[in-house]
Amino acid sequence: xxxxxxxxxxxxxxxxxxxxxxxxxxxxxxxxxxxxxxxxxxxxxxxxxxxxxxxxxxxxxxxxxxxxxxxxxxxxxxxxxxxxxxxxxxxxxxxxxxxxxxxxxxxxxxxxxxxxxxxxxxxxxxxxxxxxxxxxxxxxxxxxxxxxxxxxxxxxxxxxxxxxxxxxxxxxxxxxxxxxxxxxxxxxxxxxxxxxxxxxxxxxxxxxxxxxxxxxxxxxxxxxxxxxxxxxxxxxxxxxxxxxxxxxxxxxxxxxxxxxxxxxxxxxxxxxxxxxxxxxxxxxxxxxxxxxxxxxxxxxxxxxxxxxxxxxxxxxxxxxxxxxxxxxxxxxxxxxxxxxxxxxxxxxxxxxxxxxxxxxxxxxxxxxxxxxxxxxxxxxxxxxxxxxxxxxxxxxxxxxxxxxxxxxxxxxxxxxxxxxxxxxxxxxxxxxxxxxxxxxxxxxxxxxxxxxxxxxxxxxxxxxxxxxxxxxxxxxxxxxxxxxxxxxxxxxxxxxxxxxxxxxxxxxxxxxxxxxxxxxxxxxxxxxxxxxxxxxxxxxxxxxxxxxxxxxxxxxxxxxxxxxxxxxxxxxxxxxxxxxxxxxxxxxxxxxxxxxxxxxxxxxxxxxxxxxxxxxxxxxxxxxxxxxxxx
Amino acid sequence: xxxxxxxxxxxxxxxxxxxxxxxxxxxxxxxxxxxxxxxxxxxxxxxxxxxxxxxxxxxxxxxxxxxxxxxxxxxxxxxxxxxxxxxxxxxxxxxxxxxxxxxxxxxxxxx
Numbered sequence: 001x002x003x004x005x006x007x008x009x010x011x012x013x014x015x016x017x018x019x020x021x022x023x024x025x026x027x028x029x030x031x032x033x034x035x036x037x038x039x040x041x042x043x044x045x046x047x048x049x050x051x052x053x054x055x056x057x058x059x060x061x062x063x064x065x066x067x068x069x070x071x072x073x074x075x076x077x078x079x080x081x082x083x084x085x086x087x088x089x090x091x092x093x094x095x096x097x098x099x100x101x102x103x104x105x106x107x108x109x110x111x112x113x114x115x116x117x118x119x120x121x122x123x124x125x126x127x128x129x130x131x132x133x134x135x136x137x138x139x140x141x142x143x144x145x146x147x148x149x150x151x152x153x154x155x156x157x158x159x160x161x162x163x164x165x166x167x168x169x170x171x172x173x174x175x176x177x178x179x180x181x182x183x184x185x186x187x188x189x190x191x192x193x194x195x196x197x198x199x200x201x202x203x204x205x206x207x208x209x210x211x212x213x214x215x216x217x218x219x220x221x222x223x224x225x226x227x228x229x230x231x232x233x234x235x236x237x238x239x240x241x242x243x244x245x246x247x248x249x250x251x252x253x254x255x256x257x258x259x260x261x262x263x264x265x266x267x268x269x270x271x272x273x274x275x276x277x278x279x280x281x282x283x284x285x286x287x288x289x290x291x292x293x294x295x296x297x298x299x300x301x302x303x304x305x306x307x308x309x310x311x312x313x314x315x316x317x318x319x320x321x322x323x324x325x326x327x328x329x330x331x332x333x334x335x336x337x338x339x340x341x342x343x344x345x346x347x348x349x350x351x352x353x354x355x356x357x358x359x360x361x362x363x364x365x366x367x368x369x370x371x372x373x374x375x376x377x378x379x380x381x382x383x384x385x386x387x388x389x390x391x392x393x394x395x396x397x398x399x400x401x402x403x404x405x406x407x408x409x410x411x412x413x414x415x416x417x418x419x420x421x422x423x424x425x426x427x428x429x430x431x432x433x434x435x436x437x438x439x440x441x442x443x444x445x446x447x448x449x450x451x452x453x454x455x456x457x458x459x460x461x462x463x464x465x466x467x468x469x470x471x472x473x474x475x476x477x478x479x480x481x482x483x484x485x486x487x488x489x490x491x492x493x494x495x496x497x498x499x500x501x502x503x504x505x506x507x508x509x510x511x512x513x514x515x516x517x518x519x520x521x522x523x524x525x526x527x528x529x530x531x532x533x534x535x536x537x538x539x540x541x542x543x544x545x546x547x548x549x550x551x552x553x554x555x556x557x558x559x560x561x562x563x564x565x566x567x568x569x570x571x572x573x574x575x576x577x578x579x580x581x582x583x584x585x586x587x588x589x590x591x592x593x594x595x596x597x598x599x600x601x602x603x604x605x606x607x608x609x610x611x612x613x614x615x616x617x618x619x620x621x622x623x624x625x626x627x628x629x630x631x
Numbered sequence: 632x633x634x635x636x637x638x639x640x641x642x643x644x645x646x647x648x649x650x651x652x653x654x655x656x657x658x659x660x661x662x663x664x665x666x667x668x669x670x671x672x673x674x675x676x677x678x679x680x681x682x683x684x685x686x687x688x689x690x691x692x693x694x695x696x697x698x699x700x701x702x703x704x705x706x707x708x709x710x711x712x713x714x715x716x717x718x719x720x721x722x723x724x725x726x727x728x729x730x731x732x733x734x735x736x737x738x739x740x741x742x
Binding site: 607608609612613616 | 649652653654656734735737
């Protein structure tokens with residue numbers, strides 16, 4: 001019990017304190033103080049996380065049990081934090097990338113008024129707090145608290161510019177979509193409680209391994225949890241909120257919708273890998289969902305014209321890869337991709353933020369072009385991120401994507417081919433974005449051209465750090481064929497990830513062949529993108545292009561299939577049930593009393609005789625009841 | 632005498648009282664009918680009280696059971712006397728104001 005790791009409660013507590021200070025003091029704290037407090041608390045958490053990481057690396061894993069959070073009947077839910085290999089990795093990602101984004105925000109959001117600046121940082125800190133709660137919780141209930149909390153904070157941050165109506169709608173959309181998933185998560189939670197009367201990870205997993213659950217239970221629970229993950233991690237069918245979530249400030253997109261919150265679903269599956277591995281059905285569903293999402297989102301990204309939308313769909317697509325990895329049982333590869341993706345996607349978003357900053361708020365790449373000379377640091381870091389996400393060795397994305405592709409190959413060549421196709425699309429649309437934005441001629445107005453400038457150092461330094469991480473981040477997971485013992489991440493995660501014995505090992509030659517193939521094709525895709533988009537001129541797209549530009553009309557389909565019927569139903573309730581039903585009852589009660597009293601009033605004739613007559617009659621009636629009708 | 636006779640007599644008196652109150656319009660006669668009803672009740676109280684008291688005496692010579700009914704009668708008579716004085720005063724005032732003792736005349740409370 002007396003473990004040094006007991007002080008890990010400080011890691012989520014610090015951002016929470018930051019939230020309180022910034023949130024309550026936003027009226028009088030100067031902007032510089034808000035920035036220092038907001039980033040400082042995250043830095044503190046980051047340093048603690050580094051310390052925790054080395055503790056864990058030294059073999060010290062710990063479940064810090066603080067107090068009884070909930071105690072109902074025989075069910076006791078402790079407020080406990082679990083520090084092990086998996087959570088320590090996520091702690092590093094969240095606080096590390098989170099810190100850089102906080103620093104970046106101090107500069108990016110500098111034009112906001114003092115009050116809103118404080119509010120922004122309060123939300124950011126709150127978000128980090130909930131995210132830390134999510135990954136540190138030692139049971140599903142604490143995880144669920146964080147799970148709900150990140151949903152709330154993402155709602156607040158997406159709708160940060162609350163005066164814009166469409167931004168508010170995007171925020172609501174994200175919230176509702178998340179809620180759908182949360183409901184499934186909650187049902188799974190109840191299912192687990194109903195079966196084994198505990199929610200803590202260790203007990204659930206040990207109960208699962210001694211088959212206290214029936215096969216149906218496992219499949220049901222994991223599927224429901226997975227529906228929760230599709231909401232949080234933006235998978236088909238609940239992914240549409242994420243592209244709309246780009247309404248928030250760009251650093252928010254980087255923090256929430258690329259690096260951390262959306263990985264919550266991946267984390268949850270990785271955490272519950274013991275359960276997932278037990279259900280063949282769920283694994284298939286997970287893999288197929290991931291694969292479809294990866295390819296579908298990649299096709300949509302091909303035709304988007306908003307710099308952030310491209311990145312958003314790219315995020316959805318990359319999340320699809322992670323989910324695919326989960327479904328293939330390659331949990332380590334999935335977590336690895338979460339990590340590298342956090343680096344390069346945060347970099348891409350922050351780079352995009354820098355571009356938007358330079359362009360004075362314009363997000364449409366049709367009006368950009370030729371920016372490479374004007375904003376050099378942004379261009380170079382953006383290029384690095386693109387190479388990383390495309391998966392060219394030795395950048396980080398290559399290693400993690402290769403691990404997933406290898407797992408796909410082990411499962412079936414069909415999955416491999418589709419996943420590879422997605423990877424090619426990724427390379428193509430990322431470089432399309434890069435070329436349209438940074439090469440060719442400038443297509444904006446003269447005024448914008450004059451305004452173009454590199455961002456201040458508070459923005460470029462995080463970019464540079466993330467760029468370095470994007471380059472070297474992959475070296476912790478070098479496949480064993482290249483360097484024996486190079487896959488340090490897998491070795492590190494070994495204790496928490498159930499490996500199903502590496503079904504059949506792939507020969508080294510095949511592995512090299514696959515790597516070569518994917519790299520060659522990716523380079524081909526990049527060349528094709530360069531050829532097509534180096535001198536980009538916008539043309540109205542037709543046929544399939546138009547369908548892609550309109551995102552396969554998925555939003556429209558959802559509107560037609562779910563939203564509009566619901567709206568109609570709501571209107572029906574409002575106009576018919578409410579107006580004539582409920583209002584009818586309420587008004588009817590009033591009218592009945594009015595009518596009744598108008599009639600009864602006539603009894604009040606003022607004739608004493610009639611009063612007495614009534615009195616006598618009622619007395620007679622009472623006597624009759626008393627004497628003849630009783631018994 | 633059997634108790635039935637008393638009951639019949641007082642029921643008869645009571646009914647006469649009721650019918651009088653319901654049918655007559657002269658306030659004084661209505662008033663008298665009310666008194667009649669009161670006295671019908673008094674009669675019944677006394678009769679039952681006596682009956683109980685006789686039964687109790689048969690069992691125990693010193694018993695006082697059943698006498699409280701007769702006490703009630705005195706109370707009722709006192710209250711009735713007070714009521715009569717107030718009621719008659721009201722009727723006198725009514726006659727002074729509207730020169731009539733017809734109760735159907737006096738229905739202005741309605742408005």
